[in-house]
Amino acid sequence: MKVPVVENVLKLNDELAAMNRRHFAQHGVFVLDLIGSPGCGKTALLEATLQRVKSDLRVGVLVGDLATTRDADRLARWSNQVVQINTGKGCHLDANQVRQGVARLDLAALDVLVIENVGNLICPVGFDLGQHLKVGMFSVPEGDDKPAKHPHLVHAASLVLLNKTDLLPHVPFNLEQFREDVRRLNADLPLLELSVARGDIDGWLDWLRSQVA
């Protein structure tokens, strides 16, 4: 019987996620799991966030990628609380990897921890990491149909971001359709439209501050 094996793996992950969640609560750290395609701008958003919130929020980042420390190197210019996790062939982070990554951080020095998951709209959705909320991130060049084609992310998320709105005049993208699909899948879900490239991320920063408060 294969099914019990799969259930056991997920059960173990859930137990470790619950442990992570207790650990975060003990230190009063608010934790987000940021999920989006490769290249949608997750690291760019976090780089901008670290620069903009420096004075009022202490933000750390755990960043997952199959290979390289390139994202961590970019982020480490703005915070000394950054850890890269390389997953090899793994298409998502799991609670045990997060547990190991968090051991390298000083949680007492943080208000917020953002986990930048491996770029993928599918695999990360089903894995609890111990986060408080999942954030789904899309971007204009991916096309307006991505929420409709990845409904599980939209269901699981507490916030949806649409990045690269600066490209709206240059690529075919039906913004009304995108908004309508998100609304249809998860009626009360907040949707923030951003352009990290233009520094247009105020809505995100306000949301982040309100969640921590």
Ligand SMILES: Nc1nc2c(ncn2[C@@H]2O[C@H](COP(=O)(O)OP(=O)(O)O)[C@@H](O)[C@H]2O)c(=O)[nH]1
């Ligand atoms: N035009 C445009 N490009 C962006 C924006 N945000 C990020 N990028 C670019 O998108 C590419 C991927 O960004 P990155 O942060 O590495 O994405 P990640 O893979 O989701 O972490 C980089 O070349 C960024 O400069 C944006 O708002 N507009």
Ligand SMILES: [Mg+2]
């Ligand atoms: Mg990245």
